Each structure stands twice: as C-alpha cells, then as structure tokens.
Amino acid sequence: MNSRKTINSIFKNAVRLSFIFCAGILVFLFGTIIWKGSAAISLDFLTKPTENFGAAGGIVHQITGSLLMILTTAIISFPIALGTAIYRSEYLKNPRSQNMADTLIFSLNGIPSIIFGIFGLIFFVNILGTGVSWFVGSIILAMMILPTLVLSAYQSVNSVPSIYRESALALGMTKWKVISTVLLPKGINGAITGLLIGIARAIGETAPIMFIATAFSGVQFPTTLLQPVSALPTHILSLAQQATNPAALQNAWGTSMVLVILVVLFSTSGLLVRLRFQKK
Amino acid sequence: MSKLTGKIGKSYVLTSIIISAIVIVLVFIILVGNSWQAVSNLGWNLFSLRWNAPTGEFGILSMCYGTAIVTLIALLLAVPLGIMTAIFTSEMLPSKLRIPVKSLLELLAGIPSIIYGLIGIAFFAIWLQDLFQLQSGRTILTAGFLLAIMILPTIITLVDDALHNIPKQYQEASMGLGLYKYEIIKNTLLPIAKADIYGAILLAFGRALGETMAVMLVIGSIDKIPSPFFNVLSPGQTITSKLGREIAETSFGSVHFSAMIFMGLILFTLVFIITLFSQRANKKRIRLYE
Numbered sequence: 001m002n003s004r005k006t007i008n009s010i011f012k013n014a015v016r017l018s019f020i021f022c023a024g025i026l027v028f029l030f031g032t033i034i035w036k037g038s039a040a041i042s043l044d045f046l047t048k049p050t051e052n053f054g055a056a057g058g059i060v061h062q063i064t065g066s067l068l069m070i071l072t073t074a075i076i077s078f079p080i081a082l083g084t085a086i087y088r089s090e091y092l093k094n095p096r097s098q099n100m101a102d103t104l105i106f107s108l109n110g111i112p113s114i115i116f117g118i119f120g121l122i123f124f125v126n127i128l129g130t131g132v133s134w135f136v137g138s139i140i141l142a143m144m145i146l147p148t149l150v151l152s153a154y155q156s157v158n159s160v161p162s163i164y165r166e167s168a169l170a171l172g173m174t175k176w177k178v179i180s181t182v183l184l185p186k187g188i189n190g191a192i193t194g195l196l197i198g199i200a201r202a203i204g205e206t207a208p209i210m211f212i213a214t215a216f217s218g219v220q221f222p223t224t225l226l227q228p229v230s231a232l233p234t235h236i237l238s239l240a241q242q243a244t245n246p247a248a249l250q251n252a253w254g255t256s257m258v259l260v261i262l263v264v265l266f267s268t269s270g271l272l273v274r275l276r277f278q279k280k
Numbered sequence: 281m282s283k284l285t286g287k288i289g290k291s292y293v294l295t296s297i298i299i300s301a302i303v304i305v306l307v308f309i310i311l312v313g314n315s316w317q318a319v320s321n322l323g324w325n326l327f328s329l330r331w332n333a334p335t336g337e338f339g340i341l342s343m344c345y346g347t348a349i350v351t352l353i354a355l356l357l358a359v360p361l362g363i364m365t366a367i368f369t370s371e372m373l374p375s376k377l378r379i380p381v382k383s384l385l386e387l388l389a390g391i392p393s394i395i396y397g398l399i400g401i402a403f404f405a406i407w408l409q410d411l412f413q414l415q416s417g418r419t420i421l422t423a424g425f426l427l428a429i430m431i432l433p434t435i436i437t438l439v440d441d442a443l444h445n446i447p448k449q450y451q452e453a454s455m456g457l458g459l460y461k462y463e464i465i466k467n468t469l470l471p472i473a474k475a476d477i478y479g480a481i482l483l484a485f486g487r488a489l490g491e492t493m494a495v496m497l498v499i500g501s502i503d504k505i506p507s508p509f510f511n512v513l514s515p516g517q518t519i520t521s522k523l524g525r526e527i528a529e530t531s532f533g534s535v536h537f538s539a540m541i542f543m544g545l546i547l548f549t550l551v552f553i554i555t556l557f558s559q560r561a562n563k564k565r566i567r568l569y570e
Contacts (some may be wrong), residue, residue, distance in 0.1 A: 008460035015372060017362035022436070025429055026388055032399060033391075083296025091293065101297065103559065108304050110555035111548065112490020114520050118527055118544050122314055128530045143303050148301070160503045176286035204392025207520075209491040211528050231495075233394045240398045240497055249402065256395045263390050271383075 027119070030260075037257025050230070053216070054239045055247040059255055064221055065134065065229030066262075068105045069213065070203050072138035073145065074195055081141075081149030086179060088150070089157040109147035116140050116208040125212050135225040137213025144208060145198030150193025156277075157187040189277040196270030200263045206233040229261045232259045308548070315542035321535050326542060331503040338401025338539035344546070345505050346420065346516040350495060351488045353512065354431060359481055361428075362435030367465060369436070370443040382440060389433035397497035400426045405498055412513055418500035421512040426494050431484040438483065442476030443469055475561055482558035486551050489520075496521035519543045 010267055048058030084105075092098045120140040124130045160183055168178040215228040216238040232255055239252035318326060318338065322341030328339030369382055401418070404426060446469055454464040470477070500515020503522070523544055532535045 004460055004463070008462040011462040011465075012372070015364045015368045018361050019368040021361065022432065023367045025432070026385060029388065029399060031428075032403070033395065054533050059565060079292075080296045080299050083293040084300045087293040087297040091290075103556065104301055104304055107552055108300070110486050110551050111304075111307065112492070112520065112551055114490065114492040114523050115311070115544055115548050118523060118541065119310055122310050122532070122541070123306070125512065146300060155381065156339050164400060174283070174286050176289040180285075184408060200390060204390075204394070206392070206394045208556075210524075233392055236394050236398060237493065237497075238302060240394070240401060243401055244437070252398055256398060259392060260390075260395065261390065264387070267390050 001125070010243050023036055027249035031195075033253070033257055035251070036253035037260075040254025041257060045251075045254055049220075050235075053242070053248075054235060054251055055245055056251075059232070059235060059251070059258065061221065062221060062232045062235045062255065063258065065214070065219070066086045066203055066231045066259075068222070068229065069134055069138050069141065069209070069231060070114055070199050072135065073141040073202055074199060076123075076138060077146050077198070078191060078195055081146055081194065082153055082184075082187055084146075084150045085153035085157055085187055085191070086183065090156055090175075090179060090183065105147045105150055108143070109151075111144075112207075113144060113205055114207040116144050117211050120208065120212040130226055132212060132215065132228040133226040134213050134222055134229040137209040137231075140208050140212065141202040141205065144205070145195075148198040148201070149191050149194035152197070153187045153191035154195075156190025157183050160186050190272075193270050193274045193277070196266050196273060200266035200270065203266065204233055204259060204263055206237055210234050210237065232262075285299065310528050311541060311545040311548055312413035315545045317533075318535055318542045319516055322539065326539065329505065333536050338536065340519075340539065340543050340546075343517050343519045343522050344541060345509070346499070346518040347520070347547075348429060349420055349512065349516070350424045350499070350518055351485065353421065354427035354479070354488045355485060357425065357428035358432045360483065362432050362480075362484075362560055363439050363477065365432075366439035366443060367437045370440045371461070371465060371469070378440075378444075382437065385436055386433055388429070389437075393430065393491060393493040394497075396426055396430055397494040400494055400498040404415060408513075414513060416500060416515065417454050417516055418498050419513050420499060420506070420516040423495045423499040424512065425514075425519070426498055427491055428489060430494060431488050433463055434484045434487060435476050435480050438480035439473070442473040442480070445476075446472050468563050479558050479561035482554055482561060486554040486558065489547065489554070490551055492520040492524045496524040519547050 045058040045059050046063070049061055050059060051057030087107075088098070088101050092101055117140070120136055124136040124139070125132065130136050164182050165178055168182050169175075173181070209231060213228060214231045214234040216230070216234065217231045218227055236252050236255050236259070239248045239255065242248040243252075322338060326338060326340055328337070329341050330337045330339045331342060359416060365385075369378055369385070373381060400422060405417030405419075405422050407417070408414065408419065408422050408425075450468050450472065451464060454468045459467070495518055499518060500523050501517055501521055502515040503517045506512070506514035508515060523540060527537070527540050
C-alpha cells in the first residue's frame with residue numbers, strides 16, 4: 001500500500017519536473033533572443049543597408065528581401081491550395097483516390113527543407129538556367145507550404161454540412177455555382193488561416209533558399225525576377241559563421257529578434273483569424 | 281454562360297491538384313535522375329567509409345551514421361521528456377490553464393531552425409566544451425541535444441491532444457477503482473493513446489532526420505565515424521549538414537555532385553516511408569471509445 005503511494009508521488013514529481021524543465025527551455029530561448037536582440041536593435045539597424053559583411057550597418061535589405069519573397073510565395077500558393085482542397089473535397093468521391101491525394105499531400109509536407117533546396121538548385125538554377133533568383137526561391141517556398149494551406153482549406157470546405165450543398169443543388173444551381181457561392185467563401189477562410197501559418201514557417205526557412213535565391217551581402221532591392229536578394233535567415237547564417245567577431249554576433253542576435261517578431265506576428269494573426277471565423 | 285464558368289472552374293481545380301501532384305513526382309524524378317551517375321560509376325563503393333573528393337572516393341556511410349546517431353540521441357532525450365510534459369499539461373494542469381500553457385510551448389516550434397543553430401553555437405557548444413574539457417564544443421552530442429529541443433514541441437502537442445481526447449469516463453471508472461493517478465495514467469490512459477503516441481514519435485523522427493541548419497552549425501562537420509563509434513563527444517557529419525555545407529561548391533554534373541544527390545535521395549526515401557507509416561498509425565487509431 002505504502003509503496004503504491006510512494007511510486008505515485010515520485011511519478012507526480014517527475015512529471016512536474018519535466019514540465020518545469022521544458023518551461024525553463026522556453027524562457028531561456030526567448031529570454032536570450034530578446035535580451036541579446038534588443039541590445040542590437042535600433043532605428044538605424046532597421047533602416048540602414050548592411051556594411052562590412054554584416055558586422056556593421058543595418059538589415060533593411062534583408063527585411064525587404066524576406067517580405068518580398070514571402071509575399072510572392074503567398075500569391076503563388078494560395079490559388080493552387082484552394083483549388084486542390086476543393087477538388088479533394090468535392091470531386092474525389094471514391095476512397096481510393098481520396099487516400100492517394102492524402103498520401104500525396106502528407107508526403108509533400110514531410111519532405112525535408114534541404115531537399116527542396118537541392119531540388120531547386122538542380123531543376124531551376126541548373127536545368128532551366130535561371131541562376132540565383134528570388135523568384136525561384138518564392139516558388140520553392142510556395143511548394144513547401146502548399147500542404148499546410150491545402151489541409152487548412154480542405155478542413156473548412158469539408159466542414160460545410162451536406163445539407164447546404166443539397167439545398168443549393170435542389171434550387172437548380174450547377175455544381176460549380178454551388179462551389180463558388182457556398183463552398184468557396186468557407187474555403188477561402190481556411191486557406192487564409194493556413195496561409196498565415198505557412199508564411200510564419202516560410203519566412204524562417206534557410207535551407208531551401210540558401211543555394212538558389214539569396215546572396216549574402218551587397219545586394220540591393222531587386223529590379224527583375226531573376227536577381228538574388230538578401231533574406232533574414234540567410235543573413236543570420238552568414239553572421240553565425242563569423243561568430244568569433246563580437247560585432248557580427250551582436251547583429252546576428254538583432255536579426256534573429258526581428259525574424260522571431262515576424263514569425264510570431266504571422267502565426268498569432270493566423271490563430272486570431274481562425275478564432276474569428278469559428279465564431280461566425 | 282454559367283456552363284462556361286462551370287467549365288473554367290472545374291479545370292481550375294483540376295489544374296491545381298495536378299500541379300500539387302506533379303511537384304512531388306518531379307522532386308523524386310530529379311533526385312533519382314541526378315543520383316544515377318554516382319550509382320552507375322561507383323556502385324557499392326558508395327557504401328564505404330571514406331569520403332575524399334580529390335581521389336574520387338565517395339563513401340556515404342559516415343554521413344548515414346551521423347544522421348542515425350544524432351537522431352537517436354534527440355529521440356532518446358525528447359521522447360520521455362515530451363511524453364511526461366504532455367502528461368502534466370493534459371492530466372495535472374487545471375483545464376483553464378491547459379490551452380494557454382500549450383500555446384506557449386508551441387511557440388518553441390515557431391523559432392526558425394537557424395536561430396536554434398545560433399543559440400547552439402553561442403551557448404550549448406561553449407557549455408559542453410567547458411563541461412567536458414573539449415577542444416571544440418561542436419560535437420555529435422551538441423547536435424543531438426539541440427535537435428531534441430527542436431522536436432520537443434511536436435511530441436508535447438500531439439501526445440497532449442491524444443491524452444486529452446480520451447473520454448473522461450475512463451478516468452472516472454479507474455478512479456472509482458481506487459487507483460492512484462500514476463496507475464490510471466500507466467494502465468488506462470497510455471494504452472488507449474498508444475497509437476497516437478506512436479504517430480507523434482514517427483512525426484518527430486521524420487522532422488529530426490531532415491533538420492539541417494541547426495545541426496550543420498553545431499556538429500563540427502568532419503566526415504568520419506568517431507572512434508570508438510559511441511564517442512558522441514567528437515565532431516561528426518549528417519547527410520543534411522553535408523548537403524548544406526558542400527553542395528553549393530560542387531559543380532553540377534560531376535560524380536561528386538551526383539553522390540551528394542544520392543544521399544539526398546536516401547534521406548527523401550527514408551522520410552517518405554516514415555510519413556507513410558505515421559499516416560497509417562493515425563488511421564489505425566481504433567475508435568473503441570466513442
């Protein structure tokens with residue numbers, strides 16, 4: 001009897017300790033980023049171009065480069081994801097092809113980001129001969145976040161009760177009319193949520209874009225589709241490799257904080273959008 | 281008119297799904313096509329220990345070993361810690377606090393991997409170096425430790441969901457038998473949630489295999505299996521860190537390049553198989569209790 005009680009209390013304390021440990025990791029990571037980052041951030045840092053390979057100057061071109069890339073990523077992936085979700089929900093009826101579509105989407109979701117990077121390097125940069133280009137980076141990022149958007153849009157299209165579809169069909173609407181007036185608005189809500197979450201992930205990715213879309217320094221705002229840009233995550237990479245230089249390291253923390261703020265901004269707005277649509 | 285828009289609409293959704301399908305097939309074809317040169321030139325020599333580009337030796341075993349050991353360390357650390365933390369958030373935390381606390385822990389998943397790498401070289405590598413009196417703190421253990429933190433939120437969230445989704449009457453019935461919390465969790469909740477926990481671990485496993493940036497910065501990048509092989513306090517190399525470090529300096533079309541892509545293909549295939557398994561684990565979830 002007594003040993004049962006002892007085991008129980010040991011267990012409870014072990015569980016409590018693991019939680020405290022995880023909470024400690026969380027506090028340590030965010031504390032470090034905020035503490036180290038805020039020392040580096042100033043108005044000049046956010047608005048001046050990079051000097052001396054990142055050890056001096058600011059990161060304005062990295063910020064604009066990252067934003068430009070994810071904006072394009074959003075424009076590319078949104079319509080494709082919406083269409084895929086509607087097709088999966090409304091046109092695929094037999095379980096076997098539904099299963100196949102799911103497997104496809106989940107496998108795409110599982111592909112490691114570095115694989116997208118080398119795929120882009122071979123297919124776009126070498127075979128199609130685009131060279132290092134921000135636009136190619138956007139295409140690759142769009143491929144990467146596609147499953148997130150598709151799943152989110154699919155869930156909301158699929159959550160429309162069948163009775164809506166049946167009533168609309170009974171009114172004599174064509175199938176596409178039903179989709180465009182009843183299902184599409186719902187699907188768009190889901191796709192927006194997925195898009196914000198996907199973008200929060202895409203903006204922090206380094207591996208897919210480092211060979212194909214970015215140059216480390218001396219890059220201005222691009223004027224054509226086929227130019228490299230600088231981006232926040234690849235900038236952190238190049239600064240991290242000069243970690244022995246304290247000035248470079250400090251700017252790496254500053255860049256990290258800007259990046260984390262952007263990620264948190266996109267993911268919380270995704271969360272808020274989801275909550276708002278759920279209430280409706 | 282409406283017939284026309286209907287046609288346009290249908291061809292739009294059809295095109296979308298075809299594009300999605302083409303993407304994954306294209307990735308696979310490109311990987312296979314470009315690794316062919318290495319396979320036909322080197323054959324079984326690919327599975328040897330020496331990687332030396334100037335002499336034309338491209339043995340990938342050291343990198344495979346690195347990936348395996350780093351992933352193993354990460355899972356050994358993160359799985360027990362993650363499951364225990366999930367038990368806390370799902371079963372011991374007041375239910376009002378569960379969602380806020382969980383969302384905070386999920387923030388960990390949002391930190392980009394390059395920032396984990398930065399924290400790894402600025403802190404963990406230095407701590408390990410001082411602790412074990414090493415020449416350099418960039419070791420296999422550092423990478424495994426960092427990776428464990430990165431996959432922790434995946435495990436916590438999914439296991440917490442799995443435990444939370446179990447209907448309350450199971451707990452109530454067990455409580456009625458006079459069982460302690462530990463006994464309820466061990467004998468009632470964990471067996472029911474087993475399939476979901478298995479799925480969560482597989483998902484974390486897949487993520488750990490493919491993680492690049494953080495591992496690349498802290499692992500030390502030496503293409504060797506340490507001696508003795510379990511000496512995790514020495515530098516190593518994973519498939520992903522090798523690809524990240526070297527592919528940009530390798531000329532397209534050479535055997536060297538092709539051998540690198542072959543490693544990518546192995547990684548892709550592994551992750552693909554794991555994804556299939558985790559999907560099956562999710563589907564087999566027996567809804568006995570509904």
